[in-house]
Amino acid sequence: MRIENSFIPVRGVGETTERRLWEHGITHWDEFDGSVVGETLADRIEAFIDEGWNHLEQGDVSPFAERLPASSRWRLYENVRSETCFLDIETTGLDASCNDVTTVSLHRGGDTKTFVKDRDLTADRLSRELEDSSLLVTFNGQRFDVPFLETCYDLEVSVPHVDLMYPCKKLGLDGGLKEIEQEIGIERELPDISGRDAVRLWHEYERGDDGALETLVEYNRADTRNMEPLMDIVADRLHEQVFEAARQPE
Structure with missing residues (x-):
């Protein structure tokens, strides 16, 4: 659609x-x-x-994003599929006022980039990446990822945003990203790692364990990459449920 x-x-x-x-x-x-x-x-x-x-x-879908309910912004995707940026962050906690962003992964056009705190994770770098995107896709990013980045890096994320959690709920897909992936058959190579594990891995890296950072980065990248097939499936299912069903004569 x-x-x-x-x-x-x-x-x-x-x-x-x-x-x-x-x-x-x-x-x-x-x-x-x-x-x-x-x-x-x-x-x-x-x-x-x-x-x-x-x-x-x-190529501007912003006006439509502003007028569509959060659960219907999936309709923007087909128009700007190749310019869509999938984003996920890892942090040291849940409060942006006292915790840090440790890694940010962005997946666009088949390529995944990851930025790491105290290395290449900067406000300018994030701004440039987002400015190059026509659409931002996250999972629970409306309440977490985007406000966290805006607080910690003094950013204003203005790119049109689809939070996949809402169209998933429209399809009856509840729970976290990994639970939904399992339910619809999207596989992961890595074992399940929780948000608490992500905090632990960062602290282990700070104590000198470079392997912990490698695991954290791969976990973050997997979250980001897996959102693309999820977005494809959700958009296809909602297309059938919302649009095609209305076109069929009763």
């Missing part, structure tokens, strides 16, 4: 109205003809479509 299939970013259009449009064969902006809805709402939709094409031509 692409942004051009969506009408819910328009003020006054909820999921019920959008589904009614789809059921009447209006499944793409190009097919909207002002029928099905009232004149005032039709004018709003037409203005949204005109403005929307301009944003898409510039």
